[in-house]
Amino acid sequence: MEFKVNSKELEKLLSKIIPAVPSRTPMPILENFLFEIKDGLLTVYATDLEISLKSSLKIVAEENTKILLPAKLLYDVIKSLKDTTIRFDIQSNGKVNLNTDHGKYNLSYLDHEEFPEIPNFPNQDSDADDLNEISLNGSELRFAFEKSSFAMSKEEMRPAMMGTLFEFTEDGLRFVATDGHRLVNYLNKNVKLDMEAQYILPERAVSVLLKILDEKDVKIYLSKTHMSFKLNEYELISRLIKQKYPDYSSVIPLENEFELVVETKELHDVIKRMMLFSTSNTRRVKFSVKQDNLEISAEDLDLGASGTENIQCKYSGDAIDIGFNSSYVNDVLSHLSFEKKIIFKLHSATKAVIILPTEGKENYELMMLLMPVRLNN
Amino acid sequence: MEFKVNSKELEKLLSKIIPAVPSRTPMPILENFLFEIKDGLLTVYATDLEISLKSSLKIVAEENTKILLPAKLLYDVIKSLKDTTIRFDIQSNGKVNLNTDHGKYNLSYLDHEEFPEIPNFPNQDSDADDLNEISLNGSELRFAFEKSSFAMSKEEMRPAMMGTLFEFTEDGLRFVATDGHRLVNYLNKNVKLDMEAQYILPERAVSVLLKILDEKDVKIYLSKTHMSFKLNEYELISRLIKQKYPDYSSVIPLENEFELVVETKELHDVIKRMMLFSTSNTRRVKFSVKQDNLEISAEDLDLGASGTENIQCKYSGDAIDIGFNSSYVNDVLSHLSFEKKIIFKLHSATKAVIILPTEGKENYELMMLLMPVRLNN
Numbered sequence: 001m002e003f004k005v006n007s008k009e010l011e012k013l014l015s016k017i018i019p020a021v022p023s024r025t026p027m028p029i030l031e032n033f034l035f036e037i038k039d040g041l042l043t044v045y046a047t048d049l050e051i052s053l054k055s056s057l058k059i060v061a062e063e064n065t066k067i068l069l070p071a072k073l074l075y076d077v078i079k080s081l082k083d084t085t086i087r088f089d090i091q092s093n094g095k096v097n098l099n100t101d102h103g104k105y106n107l108s109y110l111d112h113e114e115f116p117e118i119p120n121f122p123n124q125d126s127d128a129d130d131l132n133e134i135s136l137n138g139s140e141l142r143f144a145f146e147k148s149s150f151a152m153s154k155e156e157m158r159p160a161m162m163g164t165l166f167e168f169t170e171d172g173l174r175f176v177a178t179d180g181h182r183l184v185n186y187l188n189k190n191v192k193l194d195m196e197a198q199y200i201l202p203e204r205a206v207s208v209l210l211k212i213l214d215e216k217d218v219k220i221y222l223s224k225t226h227m228s229f230k231l232n233e234y235e236l237i238s239r240l241i242k243q244k245y246p247d248y249s250s251v252i253p254l255e256n257e258f259e260l261v262v263e264t265k266e267l268h269d270v271i272k273r274m275m276l277f278s279t280s281n282t283r284r285v286k287f288s289v290k291q292d293n294l295e296i297s298a299e300d301l302d303l304g305a306s307g308t309e310n311i312q313c314k315y316s317g318d319a320i321d322i323g324f325n326s327s328y329v330n331d332v333l334s335h336l337s338f339e340k341k342i343i344f345k346l347h348s349a350t351k352a353v354i355i356l357p358t359e360g361k362e363n364y365e366l367m368m369l370l371m372p373v374r375l376n377n
Numbered sequence: 378m379e380f381k382v383n384s385k386e387l388e389k390l391l392s393k394i395i396p397a398v399p400s401r402t403p404m405p406i407l408e409n410f411l412f413e414i415k416d417g418l419l420t421v422y423a424t425d426l427e428i429s430l431k432s433s434l435k436i437v438a439e440e441n442t443k444i445l446l447p448a449k450l451l452y453d454v455i456k457s458l459k460d461t462t463i464r465f466d467i468q469s470n471g472k473v474n475l476n477t478d479h480g481k482y483n484l485s486y487l488d489h490e491e492f493p494e495i496p497n498f499p500n501q502d503s504d505a506d507d508l509n510e511i512s513l514n515g516s517e518l519r520f521a522f523e524k525s526s527f528a529m530s531k532e533e534m535r536p537a538m539m540g541t542l543f544e545f546t547e548d549g550l551r552f553v554a555t556d557g558h559r560l561v562n563y564l565n566k567n568v569k570l571d572m573e574a575q576y577i578l579p580e581r582a583v584s585v586l587l588k589i590l591d592e593k594d595v596k597i598y599l600s601k602t603h604m605s606f607k608l609n610e611y612e613l614i615s616r617l618i619k620q621k622y623p624d625y626s627s628v629i630p631l632e633n634e635f636e637l638v639v640e641t642k643e644l645h646d647v648i649k650r651m652m653l654f655s656t657s658n659t660r661r662v663k664f665s666v667k668q669d670n671l672e673i674s675a676e677d678l679d680l681g682a683s684g685t686e687n688i689q690c691k692y693s694g695d696a697i698d699i700g701f702n703s704s705y706v707n708d709v710l711s712h713l714s715f716e717k718k719i720i721f722k723l724h725s726a727t728k729a730v731i732i733l734p735t736e737g738k739e740n741y742e743l744m745m746l747l748m749p750v751r752l753n754n
Contacts, residue, residue: 070680070682073653073680073682076653077650077653077684080646080649080650080653081650082646094681095681102647102686102687102688103647103650103684103685103686103687104684104685104686105650105654105682105683105684105685106682106683106684107680107681107682108680108681108682269457269459270479270480272457273454273457273458273480273482276450276453276454276457277482303447303450303484303485304471304472304483304484304485305447305450305482305483305484305485306482306483307454307480307481307482307483308480308481308482309479309480309481310479310480311479
């Protein structure tokens with residue numbers, strides 16, 4: 001059978017699907033795209049068993065079929081072509097010819113039945129009681145992921161923390177990510193749903209969504225086992241992490257009474273320099289806070305090198321010396337760089353520190369938390 | 378003792394010297410800059426024993442000294458500073474303090490006597506008979522290296538071919554690079570020196586020079602053992618490769634009588650696509666040349682994939698099928714991309730092919746050569 005498709009339209013489609021193709025996998029079959037042609041619609045699928053992506057395109061085709069095509073090679077070939085019509089000629093001997101005005105390319109295809117089943121969700125079997133549905137602005141969802149995803153854990157020992165928590169509360173939709181050393185808590189107040197529920201979306205779904213979200217609305221379906229994101233012709237279905245998320249609220253201190261206000265960029269520049277001197281295991285940087293003065297210092301005993309800087313701040317609490325992992329401070333400041341000034345809420349050298357924008361927002365709340373590291377005096 | 382220097386001026390100086398600092402070395406002492414302060418002039422040196430770099434800067438200093446400072450850390454710290462005055466305070470306990478308006482950084486220094494001797498060349502001991510001196514436009518030297526350096530060999534088995542040949546001839550200064558599979562021969566006709574001599578400059582000197590050459594004139598000193606390049610306040614001294622360069626002229630065929638003329642960019646686009654299909658060991662791409670038609674094809678038996686394209690050309694010789702390593706063809710075309718059309722001079726499927734610009738140049742000659750790979754028919 002044959003079908004025709006424009007090279008640039010197909011390239012755009014494949015560029016959206018290829019993020020689901022695993023680069024290293026013990027199951028080589030996953031390195032393929034599933035091409036499904038049905039009634040003049042080409043739908044391309046890919047999956048790594050955790051997430052699956054699909055998108056469709058109208059094409060010119062007389063018949064219906066399903067085949068598996070080598071994802072990376074096909075995408076590279078399509079990308080390398082100029083804007084042209086490609087005639088796919090699927091032969092019965094396991095070969096596909098791609099014909100253009102200038103050239104002819106020959107690929108092998110595999111039987112679609114070897115491919116894992118692509119989840120269809122929500123479907124007729126979805127339990128209506130268990131199924132929830134929300135609509136969210138794409139930019140807001142992107143913002144939530146951008147500000148929180150860096151804090152997800154990479155340690156397989158704690159699978160729940162390897163994802164981002166979606167928590168529906170009275171106040172709105174809360175996104176939480178933490179690795180035990182730092183935590184981000186973002187509340188979107190625009191989403192109100194009359195329920196309380198928690199879902200944990202794996203890291204891979206978050207990172208793929210960050211590549212494709214734009215300002216358009218996203219429809220999200222949630223069940224106990226899956227979450228699906230629909231944007232226009234594009235769909236991502238992800239398994240959820242079936243674990244209980246740790247009780248993050250218990251680590252957020254309520255009575256951090258000392259407030260340190262600094263210019264975000266000024267502090268960030270200092271921290272970048274201090275990272276050069278905090279290269280040992282703990283990557284420790286020390287904040288010595290006094291009345292309106294913040295001294296920041298780091299020392300590398302192996303290199304015999306150290307650095308100290310002072311910046312102006314607003315502070316009227318008790319003088320405190322407190323240590324942090326400089327690279328975690330750097331992460332927090334990078335993700336708050338859109339705020340001119342920020343507040344550190346402190347209590348003591350051993351208690352978690354809360355970092356907030358100085359100005360409250362109408363539509364959201366954003367809070368970051370850093371655990372201190374021990375200072376050896 | 379103390380000295381003062383502007384952060385941005387020092388950054389610029391160090392950025393020129395750091396390319397000589399080896400990133401991995403069994404001699405950690407080479408990971409340092411040698412700072413020499415003499416009569417208000419700071420001279421910074423670095424060496425990897427093959428090449429050495431030095432450059433100078435006027436500073437404010439009362440005394441003279443020499444110390445070794447950790448190159449990467451110092452450069453990173455200086456780069457991270459704003460435009461400011463740095464006061465270096467060298468203490469007798471092996472510590473240097475760097476003081477700026479905002480901060481204080483403390484580094485360890487080492488005794489300069491542990492550093493290898495920096496060659497001073499040419500010097501009083503240079504044998505005048507053995508010493509040659511030329512001046513060359515920096516852009517022309519850059520052009521010579523840019524067009525030829527990719528063809529140098531990476532195989533330690535043939536040390537002579539791991540460098541670029543400088544050959545002084547009646548016709549001018551010739552640059553040759555080859556790895557036995559491809560060869561570049563560039564003749565600069567502007568340099569005329571009444572001598573015949575060969576010098577082989579190691580790859581590392583070429584790659585460092587490519588980072589720093591601009592349009593200004595370069596003074597080059599040559600001896601039997603060293604070559605030195607002087608640009609303004611900047612100097613690179615390189616050891617030469619003390620081997621005999623292979624007789625490259627014997628591999629350049631003289632009677633390749635068939636001329637194939639193609640559009641460089643059109644052929645290059647096709648080759649980039651064919652590289653997707655020539656992924657096996659030989660990376661073979663096949664050229665089938667007939668009257669005014671060039672068919673280019675490649676096949677990957679492991680993937681069961683192949684590609685074929687046809688482009689128009691000018692050709693009136695005997696029909697020939699000839700194979701090349703596609704990635705070597707790609708290299709040649711990348712380095713001739715400034716030419717709209719190029720000529721392939723062919724003789725047979727087993728003989729070296731010469732590739733030339735279609736138009737002769739007043740000031741230089743540029744020739745590339747590709748060895749074919751066997752076609753299994």
